[in-house]
Amino acid sequence: xxxxxxxxxxxxxxxxxxxxxxxxxxxxxxxxxxxxxxxxxxxxxxxxxxxxxxxxxxxxxxxxxxxxxxxxxxxxxxxxxxxxxxxxxxxxxxxxxxxxxxxxxxxxxxxxxxxxxxxxxxxxxxxxxxxxxxxxxxxxxxxxxxxxxxxxxxxxxxxxxxxxxxxxxxxxxxxxxxxxxxxxxxxxxxxxxxxxxxxxxxxxxxxxxxxxxxxxxxxxxxxxxxxxxxxxxxxxxxxxxxxxxxxxxxxxxxxxxxxxxxxxxxxxxxxxxxxxxxxxxxxxxxxx
Amino acid sequence: xxxxxxxxxxxxxxxxxxxxxxxxxxxxxxxxxxxxxxxxxxxxxxxxxxxxxxxxxxxxxxxxxxxxxxxxxxxxxxxxxxxxxxxxxxxxxxxxxxxxxxxxxxxxxxxxxxxxxxxxxxxxxxxxxxxxxxxxxxxxxxxxxxxxxxxxxxxxxxxxxxxxxxxxxxxxxxxxxxxxxxxxxxxxxxxxxxxxxxxxxxxxxxxxxxxxxxxxxxxxxxxxxxxxxxxxxxxxxxxxxxxxxxxxxxxxxxxxxxxxxxxxxxxxxxxxxxxxxxxxxxxxxxxx
Numbered sequence: 001x002x003x004x005x006x007x008x009x010x011x012x013x014x015x016x017x018x019x020x021x022x023x024x025x026x027x028x029x030x031x032x033x034x035x036x037x038x039x040x041x042x043x044x045x046x047x048x049x050x051x052x053x054x055x056x057x058x059x060x061x062x063x064x065x066x067x068x069x070x071x072x073x074x075x076x077x078x079x080x081x082x083x084x085x086x087x088x089x090x091x092x093x094x095x096x097x098x099x100x101x102x103x104x105x106x107x108x109x110x111x112x113x114x115x116x117x118x119x120x121x122x123x124x125x126x127x128x129x130x131x132x133x134x135x136x137x138x139x140x141x142x143x144x145x146x147x148x149x150x151x152x153x154x155x156x157x158x159x160x161x162x163x164x165x166x167x168x169x170x171x172x173x174x175x176x177x178x179x180x181x182x183x184x185x186x187x188x189x190x191x192x193x194x195x196x197x198x199x200x201x202x203x204x205x206x207x208x209x210x211x212x213x214x215x216x217x218x219x220x221x222x223x224x225x226x227x228x229x230x231x232x233x234x235x236x237x238x239x240x241x242x243x244x245x246x247x248x249x250x251x252x253x254x255x256x257x258x259x260x261x262x263x264x265x266x267x268x269x270x271x272x273x274x275x276x277x278x279x280x281x282x283x284x285x286x287x288x
Numbered sequence: 289x290x291x292x293x294x295x296x297x298x299x300x301x302x303x304x305x306x307x308x309x310x311x312x313x314x315x316x317x318x319x320x321x322x323x324x325x326x327x328x329x330x331x332x333x334x335x336x337x338x339x340x341x342x343x344x345x346x347x348x349x350x351x352x353x354x355x356x357x358x359x360x361x362x363x364x365x366x367x368x369x370x371x372x373x374x375x376x377x378x379x380x381x382x383x384x385x386x387x388x389x390x391x392x393x394x395x396x397x398x399x400x401x402x403x404x405x406x407x408x409x410x411x412x413x414x415x416x417x418x419x420x421x422x423x424x425x426x427x428x429x430x431x432x433x434x435x436x437x438x439x440x441x442x443x444x445x446x447x448x449x450x451x452x453x454x455x456x457x458x459x460x461x462x463x464x465x466x467x468x469x470x471x472x473x474x475x476x477x478x479x480x481x482x483x484x485x486x487x488x489x490x491x492x493x494x495x496x497x498x499x500x501x502x503x504x505x506x507x508x509x510x511x512x513x514x515x516x517x518x519x520x521x522x523x524x525x526x527x528x529x530x531x532x533x534x535x536x537x538x539x540x541x542x543x544x545x546x547x548x549x550x551x552x553x554x555x556x557x558x559x560x561x562x563x564x565x566x567x568x569x570x571x572x573x574x575x576x
Contacts, residue, residue: 184495188491188492188495189492189510190510192488192491192492193488193492193510193513193514195546195549195553196484196488196546197513197568198549198564198565198568199542199545199546199549200480200481200484200542200545201568201571201572202545202564202567202568202571203476203480203538203541203542203544203545203546204476204477204480204481204538205571206541206545207472207476207538207541222477222478222481224512224515225481225485225513225515225516226481226572227512227513228513229568229569229572230568230569230572230573231565231569232569233562233563233565233566233568233569234562236561236565237558237561237562237565240553240561241556241558241561244553244554244556247553248550248553248554250491250492250495251546251549251550251553252550253491253494253495254487254488254491254546255543255546255547255550256491257487257488257490257491257494258483258484258487258491258539258542258543258546259543261483261486261487261539262536262539262540262543265483265528265532265535265536265539266532266536268529268532270525270529273524273525273528273529274521274522274525275521276486276490277486277519277521277524277525278521279490280485280486280489280490280517280518280521281517281518281519281520281521283489283490283493284489284514284517284518285518
């Protein structure tokens with residue numbers, strides 16, 4: 001029998017990410033009670049009914065006032081406002097952590113909001129599905145997946161260790177990283193590909209206006225390739241805004257590569273094109 | 289028992305595409321004998337051993353001289369050279385067709401090469417796997433898939449009908465299309481996405497040099513998204529060269545969409561970004 005790490009966890013935003021964290025920790029026996037907070041009353045009621053949470057809080061203040069750990073699992077642009085609003089109600093020693101996919105600005109803004117005696121630890125679990133809401137939550141979501149924590153010079157060591165143990169109990173492999181490094185890495189491997197896919201759908205759909213059944217011929221490749229362009233628009237707006245600096249650097253790098261490719265297509269430069277495609281294939285096959 | 293449509297089919301290039309066509313037509317009972325031609329002697333011997341073909345020709349001339357139909361299934365840049373070399377050996381009434389994924393230039397070049405009394409029909413089956421060679425061929429490859437034929441004003445009606453019947457016997461849904469329309473459609477739904485993916489791998493790998501373990505964090509999304517950047521470099525060089533006109537129009541349309549997106553990220557224009565992503569999601573979900 002695993003000994004509980006904490007008595008009370010409060011999850012703010014009981015969707016796929018927050019709800020799965022609650023279910024995973026309850027399944028692991030490391031938390032005794034989970035309180036849920038959600039601005040969507042129907043979703044909160046469903047979470048309670050499904051047993052994702054043990055108690056539905058009437059307000060954010062009510063929800064966090066008895067928590068040892070508060071997990072803020074809302075769209076990345078809403079994390080800081082939630083932390084600001086919760087701060088006056090946090091009990092002494094409370095540890096606040098989040099799941100936002102952009103970290104530098106978020107951690108910089110949140111740390112000073114936390115009252116003395118409480119602690120903030122930035123986090124980002126690399127997991128998800130295309131579904132959302134409490135009904136989509138499941139205890140195995142984080143099993144074998146990475147969770148990144150981005151402590152700073154002022155992060156409390158015990159708070160960091162507690163958050164690490166919770167993610168490990170949820171089945172994650174935990175890795176610590178500088179927030180700026182995190183944001184550069186994810187600008188490259190996640191944020192840029194999403195921008196590329198969103199622009200591709202616009203470009204092809206623009207052609208589709210002229211060529212009405214153009215997409216009947218798209219076969220599986222286009223469908224698979226553009227799947228990420230179906231991601232949530234608000235989430236990606238927030239990511240683009242909050243990771244603007246790192247993302248712009250990647251957008252410009254991509255524009256350079258793409259424009260160079262375009263000029264060699266225009267020049268009918270066969271040897272260059274073959275070499276460029278060959279390098280892509282080698283890099284992609286080698287790094288995946 | 290299906291009555292054979294033709295006695296002898298010659299397949300030039302006995303790989304996934306050519307070999308699967310042979311197997312499908314033999315399984316359907318519409319061809320009596322398949323002769324294979326391949327510049328790779330090992331692959332040709334394997335095709336014979338596996339029963340993909342019934343006879344291995346010693347040369348292109350030997351292979352085509354008794355054929356009713358010649359199926360040229362080589363990289364798109366090699367189709368016209370093969371047709372030119374085969375032309376003097378084609379028997380009267382012979383129908384030559386191909387599987388190239390670019391059609392306008394190819395059909396323009398091939399039609400005049402065909403001797404009087406023989407016929408050319410441009411074709412493009414929309415099917416494939418990531419494997420290649422005779423060992424990858426299987427009779428079901430074309431089942432339920434589209435095959436496009438691109439007849440011109442000079443295409444012989446009986447030759448077109450014969451090629452249509454063969455593709456239908458292979459399980460395909462056959463559709464006729466202008467070669468120029470074909471090339472515009474595939475520039476949008478296939479050729480542009482490949483260029484986008486090739487450039488993306490270069491851009492991200494450029495970052496990987498600075499951030500050595502960047503791709504350990506790429507999760508499934510990046511892997512799935514860049515799968516098409518593993519496609520054959522020579523095949524894609526030929527496609528880029530032969531569909532240069534239609535492709536350039538799409539590359540420029542894409543550059544415009546992507547640059548516009550970049551400028552709104554630079555301006556931190558949240559409402560515009562949300563609307564752009566929302567339109568992508570709606571278009572993509574609606575058209576797939």
